[in-house]
Amino acid sequence: MDFKRFLVNKLILFFMLSTLITAAVSLIGLLFDGDTRFGYKEMLTPIEYAALCLLPTLVTFSKRELSPKALLARKALMLVLIEGVILFIAFTSDVIDTGRVEVVLTIVGSVLVIFVLVHLFMWFKDAAEAKKLNRELEAFQKHHA
Amino acid sequence: MNVRIEQVGKAQEELVLIRCRAVTDEVREIAVFVKSRAGSLTGTSDERQYEIPVTDVCYIESVDGKTFLYTRDRVYETAYRIYELEELLKPKHFLRIAKPMLVNLMKIQSIQPAFNGRFTAVLSSGEKIIISRNYVKALKAALKGE
Numbered sequence: 040m041d042f043k044r045f046l047v048n049k050l051i052l053f054f055m056l057s058t059l060i061t062a063a064v065s066l067i068g069l070l071f072d073g074d075t076r077f078g079y080k081e082m083l084t085p086i087e088y089a090a091l092c093l094l095p096t097l098v099t100f101s102k103r104e105l106s107p108k109a110l111l112a113r114k115a116l117m118l119v120l121i122e123g124v125i126l127f128i129a130f131t132s133d134v135i136d137t138g139r140v141e142v143v144l145t146i147v148g149s150v151l152v153i154f155v156l157v158h159l160f161m162w163f164k165d166a167a168e169a170k171k172l173n174r175e176l177e178a179f180q181k182h183h184a
Numbered sequence: 185m186n187v188r189i190e191q192v193g194k195a196q197e198e199l200v201l202i203r204c205r206a207v208t209d210e211v212r213e214i215a216v217f218v219k220s221r222a223g224s225l226t227g228t229s230d231e232r233q234y235e236i237p238v239t240d241v242c243y244i245e246s247v248d249g250k251t252f253l254y255t256r257d258r259v260y261e262t263a264y265r266i267y268e269l270e271e272l273l274k275p276k277h278f279l280r281i282a283k284p285m286l287v288n289l290m291k292i293q294s295i296q297p298a299f300n301g302r303f304t305a306v307l308s309s310g311e312k313i314i315i316s317r318n319y320v321k322a323l324k325a326a327l328k329g330e
Contacts, residue, residue, distance in 0.1 A: 044317075048301075099300075104282060104316045110300055165297035172295045172303070175327040180290055182329075183277060 045100055049093055055157055056089035063149040064088075071142055075134075088128065095120030118154050125150050209263075216263060220272045227253045227260025236260055238276045242291040242307045244269055246284040256309040279326050281305065282316040289326065 064085055068075065098120065099105075099113045129135045129146050136142050185204075192198065200218045204211050216226050224235045240255045246266040253260045264272075270280050277289040291308050295315070298304045303315040315323060 104302075104314075104318070107299060107314075114300075161301070162297060165301060165303070169295050169297045169303055172324070172327065175324070176289070176292060176295060179327045179329070183290065 042100070049096060052096065052157065053089050053093055055160060056092055056153065057085050059153045059156055060085040060088045060092075063153060067142075067145050067149060070145070071136070071139070088125065091124050091128070092121050095124060118151070121154065122147060122150050212263065217272070220264075220269075223276075225253060225260075225262055225264070225269075227262045229258055229260045234260060238273065238278075239288075239290070241278075241288055242309050242311065243288060243313055244273075244278070244286040254309075254311070279319075279323060281319045281323065282314060283318075285313065287313065287315075 095117050098117050099110070101109075101113075105113065125146060126143070129143070130137050135146075202211055202214060219226055219235065220238065223239070224237050225241065227234050227236050236253055236255060241253050242256065243254050244262075244266065245252050245254065251262050251264055251266055251269065253262055262269075266280075266284060266286065270278070270286055273286065278286045279289055281287045287305055287307075292305045293308050294306045296304045296306060298314060301317045301320075303320065304312050305315055306312050
């Protein structure tokens with residue numbers, strides 16, 4: 040994949056992550072610290088998290104086509120790095136109570152859920168594209184039979 | 185080498201005759217080219233040479249500098265390079281779907297989503313091959329006849 044297309048994909052991923060992180064932060068906040076009130080500055084947090092989570096996705100970039108095994112290995116590494124980034128933010132934050140194990144576990148679980156959801160959305164997008172390709176293939180084969 | 189073209193009547197058989205002092209690689213290449221234009225490719229399997237109808241070839245793959253033709257139940261090695269076959273077989277509905285691979289579009293049974301924006305082509309032989317992301321655009325264009 041060329042770098043331009045890689046960047047476009049990352050931009051789509053960024054918006055997807057911003058939405059999902061906003062949902063996750065809201066749910067975790069309501070669950071563990073429902074009475075806390077934030078200012079406008081905190082509204083930028085999901086965007087910052089999404090931007091930081093994009094950095095580890097650079098490990099999946101390759102000019103040549105990766106084998107399914109190599110891609111899977113890089114995706115696993117990406118997940119570990121994202122978990123690391125988010126946990127680093129959590130442990131250096133004054134707001135997040137990382138002293139509570141359940142908070143840390145919920146953060147780790149949320150990252151995993153978002154990771155799976157992002158890939159699920161992408162798979163649905165590819166499935167819709169494959170459906171369209173199959174229709175075009177059928178028409179092509181009928182025309183040239 | 186001189187080239188002479190002679191027109192024949194409808195009743196006569198069309199024939200390309202190569203008159204040479206020795207059957208060199210160049211002569212073989214010309215023969216392979218003529219055969220491919222006529223709808224067949226020369227391939228070797230178990231040290232025997234075969235004429236394989238292009239329509240029987242499901243896909244073509246280049247591995248370690250060698251080119252292989254895959255039919256429903258056999259694999260043949262051919263002297264052609266993948267880029268040469270790409271040009272030759274374009275009118276026969278062959279399309280590059282990965283750097284080392286050409287597929288016969290008429291032999292694709294279905295296309296399925298694969299991991300990370302790639303697709304899998306399920307062939308009529310039952311084999312599954314990966315369509316690289318870099319070639320998806322070309323596939324879409326080919327299916328639309330562009």
